[in-house]
Amino acid sequence: MIELNHVSKMYGNVVGVNDLTLEIPTGAFGLIGPNGSGKTTLINLLIGHFRPTLGTLRVFDCDPASDRRLLRRIGLCPASDVLYPNVSAIEWVTYQVRLHGIARTESRSLAETALETVGMTDAMHRPMGTYSLGMRQRTKIAQAIAHDPDLLILDEPYNGLDPVGRNDMTRLLKEWTDNGRGLIFASHVLQEIESVTSSFLLIHGGRLLASGTADEIESLLAETPQEICLVGNDVAKLIHRFADVDWVDAMDWNQTKDELRVSLREPMEFYDRIATWIRDDRLTISQLRTPNGNLEAVFESLLRRHRGEAP
Known part of the structure; x- marks a missing residue:
């Protein structure tokens, strides 16, 4: 699913990620690290928003920085709040799906299905400026899954969710991976990772400290x-x-x-x-x-x- 070969990303004299080399097969992986550890930089590299300063990076055997068609296979839920207050959820998610080259009618249908999946059916026609933080988070998840990607990348997806929302999110992510699709789940809260997967990548200071499965964790x-x-x-x-x-x-x-x-x-x-x-x-x-x-x-x-x- 993902291959990194001595990948480094520099911001001037500041190191974002430092000499990452690993192969990640299709499956669910928690990306764990404290704030500032390099999680978001790595995500930006995976979606092609950043180019590596050094090294090479492949996602589904494509270069994300040069092959923009790859974005059709990736769903991203960023940590930042990117919603528009005067636009409804159904309008916004439909527009996000259309950006992948999908026709208007099909985009609308996919958006409705995704919003229903995350429990936003009743509120999808309201302006997003009236939403709570948890509702906005559900809407961001909806746009990430609406175009049915092969890889879902989530940056702090539980942010703002109440206990019911967290339970719903955990069930959704487990079902996602059970269907054989990829998941990269970034968080600095270890319990959130453990509720979804036992496979993890631990980074700190831009370096990979450890990776493994449940058995390897015990080891x-x-x-x-x-x-x-x-x-x-x-x-x-x-x-x-x-x-x-x-x-x-x-x-x-x-x-x-x-x-x-x-x-x-x-x-x-x-x-x-x-x-x-x-x-x-x-x-x-x-x-x-x-x-x-x-x-x-x-x-x-x-x-x-x-x-x-x-x-």
Whole structure:
């Protein structure tokens, strides 16, 4: 679906993206990173709005900066608010579809279907200046999907949506990918990504720090320093066990809460031994909380490693 070969984008002396090399097959991928990490720059490269300063970029084996026909296969929902207050949703979405070279009558029909899909049927004839932020967001999604693209690129798509809208959006995106189409979903909120896909691209400072699937996330967690929390009447009796190994960086015992937090340099050593320790010492431990399955742990740990703060 997407191929980048040593792609960099410079804004004068500022690096937008830095030496990105990867291949992305058709599927759903979360583009994760803090604000200013390079997510929007990468999106602008994918749609041909920017040309790479260095390197080459292909989307569906086309150069997006030179082959404008490619835009027919891409649907974009930008983070910015690009709606017009005195124009109705049906007029605006119809116009966006016509820009892809589709006839007026068919464009109108496609626009109506897309607005119905995102729950905007009742309000589609009202001026968009009367819409709430969530309604405007739904309308932007409608114009992105109306021409039935092969790849949907969303930049912060949950912005302004209430809980019902978020649930509707998650269901829509899952159905989209279940139908075999591509999705690039940019967000700095990891829970939003996890609700749609377990495949992710993590960027920071314009660089790709990690990419992978759910299984690879678990592998990263197992190999990445992390903090675990043990709770129970006997957690203090584990302190001597941790003191005798060389893969524990720090411990913090809260006597009031019967809670022991342990920073692990080699988590797999801990997981291999903890059950044996509890059994042999006949301890009562009520909870063991770990970051497994949570991309936040990967994100924070890889950033520390990227900054040279962790081994």
